[in-house]
Amino acid sequence: MRQQPEQQAPPVQRLRIRYAKRGRLRFTSHRDFSRAFERAVFRARVPMAYSSGFNPHPRISYAGAAPTGSASEAEYLEIALAAVVDPADVHAQLEEALPPGLDVLEVVESAGGSLADLLEASRWWADVAAQPTEAATAVDAFLAAGSVTVGRMTKKGLRQLDCRVPVVSLVAVPAPEGSAAGARLELVLRHAVPAVRPDDVLSGLAQVSAVALGPAPLLTRVAQGPLDEATGEVRDPLHARA
Template sequence: MQRIRLRYTKRGRLRFTSHRDFQRAFERALRRAEVPMAYSAGFTPHPKVSYANAAPTGTGSEAEYLEIALTAQRDPDELRELLNESLPDGLDITDAVEARTSGLADRLTGSIWELRLDGVTVEEAEKAVSAFLAAETVEVERRTKNGMRTFDAREAVADLRAARPPADRSQDGPCAILRLVVRHFTPAVRPDDVLSGLRAVADLAPPVPVAVTRLAQGLFDEETGTVTDPLAPDREAVTAAPSKAAGLTAAKTPTGAGSA
């Protein structure tokens, strides 16, 4: 059995697809691409696909991850191209690597988000961010399947800052961009929780819905305050394997072998 790890996106209007919608689209793409999937046992076998920490419905993402199990060997890059031919635009596989290490989900301990606040000046956003970061706790409420729950949105936030939108982005009126780095705690703190916290501590309430995009997720680095690529260990293991094999071959070759 071969395991392949994939990074995919949710762009444009596809950010409104639910996780269940994506599952259907992805499994349909697997069938169309004739991927030799491994299946679970039991009365209703399912393709072995492991989804990790999916973004909430309504948010865009450049860094979603999943893992599939195959019954035959496939080249990860060729598999990525085949799947992209069968997926709708906006759901794009951007990276594929053979799984050579364990615990992909364990390496998803932080996320970097971008929040676009149309109708809010950078000065207003900076004032709200300062108030949020200065607070020891910022309690917010969120409805869960078990009812309303109150929790601290401040503790999970490793970094939060306001900036002006890039010059190449069109805009009408004031606009501020928030860059949020959040640790994956339990309960998970989402961008909308941070927005609720900004409203609570600074009365910041954007007049239009906020466009939210996950830019990255991976292992949170306490020293740099950012996240690292969760697929890097697998790429490094793949690169190291041929070098190790070449070294073993050289060690087994007798001195002078091949000479006349």
């Protein structure tokens, strides 16, 4: 008879972590980041709780990862621990163990419930080459459309998506001083199924307008969390009620 695997003790504490992907590290894939993070918790000697079974692995729950190539100031994950620790100590230990560009911004004790369920929407910046008046023209045409269908190549082939419906707000403003971009698009995007990404919205803008936004816009997620339906603001999930 095959020996049964050892059953692990249940976690005694859960911590939620906000981290950033900056600079060249924005090209880190989710799989690459997960490997780097597991190595970091090992080097930092964080007392991780492990899953049961023949191949135990540290209990880490990732939620709402940004697409590869996008910078982000609002990535989230949750870890389960086998001992109670000070979140500030874990913050310092992980910050030292992770490479620059993968930066831990905040560590708090979990309030319970599902972290993924709190991530209802994201706020993005898209820095484009078009000038603000040109970008505003494209935005007006996009928002006036009831539906904008774009195609995205997936593992299962070409998929058609309506990129207009999940857009809560979209506005064009001048790019920050010193930026090589002409305009910045500020986008609030509701998380939907199937998921619509900021690059899908940019494809939609190009489809409904003759305005050329320019190649390779820099995409940055600046917030991710519960959506305030009244104001359209994206709130902080680490300090929201589960």
